[in-house]
Amino acid sequence: MSLDELADKEASSPEEIQLVQSDAKFRSFSPPPIPIPASPSITSLVDSVSDERLDVMASHQSENGSISTASSTVSSLESEKAAYEFLAQTPIKSTDAHLVEFSEAMRTVAKALRQVAEGKAAAQAEAAEWKRKYESEMAHKQQSKIKGCGSCISNDIDKLASQLTLDTAASDQLGCCGKHGICSHEVLQDEVPGPIPRPNHRMVGRKASFKLSWGCNGDKNGQHKHDFVSFEKGDITTAERSNKQILLKWESQPQTVLFITKPNSNSVRVLCAEMVRWLKEHKNINVFVEPRVSKELLTEDSSYNFIQTWDNDEEIKLLHTKVDLIVTLGGDGTVLWAASLFKGPVPPVVAFSLGSLGFMTPFPSEQYRDCLDNVLNGPFSITLRNRLQCHVIRDAAKDELVTEEPILVLNEVTIDRGISSYLTYLECYCDSSFVTCVQGDGLIISTTSGSTAYSLAAGGSMVHPQVPGILFTPICPHSLSFRPLILPEYVTLRVQVPYNSRGSAWASFDGKDRKQLSPGDALICSISPWPVPTACLVDSTTDFLRSIHEGLHWNLRKSQSFDGPRD
């Protein structure tokens, strides 16, 4: 039994009662109002009192030992009474004060040790759970591959591309082998987050299906490699590194578009009204807008009564089952906002640039008709932008089954010192391995899409959004040797505020929703299975390079003239 438990425990046996009482008496030295007994000698009283205390201390130090070990050493009630009577008149007080202090210190140490042990056990359990989820997902994928799909039946490569336009009903039964791309009907069958296990099938039927394929530039024959590692005569080889640009090709006409727009901007409001009308009148597209925009449009002109919106969070959860495409009008912040509405699958995003920088907004708003025409007709390139799912695990609630809802971020989660003027002190683990302690202003755990945002400002590398990794970037570390890391995408990171931290830390998610992390709290991050597919203007790489050139003026330098010394 630990010291703490011992102190808190309600005494149940006479020995325990005596032990707890005598311990309590050591804490407060007010002698009980009892008559002086026909006294033993002073020396024997001192011996008796000291022995008793040492025995009690010894029994306290036995963390796991049973409380009964103390019973044999506790002296009789009479001698205790005598001892207290004696204590009231002797200078032993200072020794007692030390013993009390020592006992308190032991209590604190025992508590800290127990909390560390519990924290470690919780972390291991967490890591094991993530590993289990990952393995079961892999096993599921493997099974789907073995099953095969309707697309594998024929070997006629010429017909392959057209066969990839799946007969939805047939392939629903067979599942997809994954060899010929990812078929959208699989995505459409995925579960809606929340209590309802499956989406309403009638609702799903309204969605346009599409397929994703790994094709060479312009090559539409559908021949592509999906596996990265294979065996050749017993040796390990990696698949040919052809262009892995992902193409999205509609298999039925998209019918519903959701608009997400930057608030308080006149130019955005005007453009939104124009685009919504054009989509309805020229493309016969159903349009969803945010409740705020719906009010604005209807106030402006009642003929916008065809637009749809939502009333509550439950309806937002079902949006992905109704929407084929998201159009954003604003800057990168609007793309982040749009992504944050979807806690599960996200429909493809077409981001029009109406901000200042626009790393994730490649489409020029002046040419919206051509751009939307191209996207609605397809095929078009997309960038699959990974998101991080973050769980806050509260120390106080770690034994409870219900934890806080996970938060998905497209850029990064930042753990910083908030308003505190102390250094943050963060313990970081990667799966079950200790990474480091961050002492500084904080830490950024970023996706590759977020590598050009806050992480870049803190000295992290710029990483192509299609690179599978997680960035680990310190903010102003007070150390000469801390360099940013890039970790593989499959790891789970845990950032813990230790019990001996001087203050709390603060987590923010894509620059929003600050949450306090008190000592003992932890944040767990891993790559979410729900990326954000963003439409490319050209392709992933061209768009990325254009944004770092135009947005950041990356490596801009006047060229040296030819006119000068040469080898």
Ligand SMILES: NC(=O)c1ccc[n+]([C@@H]2O[C@H](COP(=O)([O-])OP(=O)(O)OC[C@H]3O[C@@H](n4cnc5c(N)ncnc54)[C@H](O)[C@@H]3O)[C@@H](O)[C@H]2O)c1
């Ligand atoms: N010191 C910094 O650089 C710093 C500080 C705080 C937040 N941020 C970033 O701001 C983001 C929130 O953006 P917001 O628009 O809501 O806030 P905001 O309006 O304050 O804009 C922040 C700036 O970051 C840019 N940005 C956002 N995402 C980007 C990305 N993936 N690549 C390149 N630039 C990007 C935006 O274009 C904007 O110019 C956070 O996720 C964080 O990355 C950066």
Ligand SMILES: Nc1ncnc2c1ncn2[C@@H]1O[C@H](COP(=O)(O)OP(=O)(O)OP(=O)(O)O)[C@@H](O)[C@H]1O
């Ligand atoms: N639909 C929305 N609802 C509420 N807030 C939004 C919405 N869209 C964007 N925002 C918020 O508005 C802010 C500004 O948006 P955004 O970054 O798109 O525009 P900007 O600041 O003009 O562009 P840039 O960041 O390129 O300079 C962001 O903080 C974002 O979170």
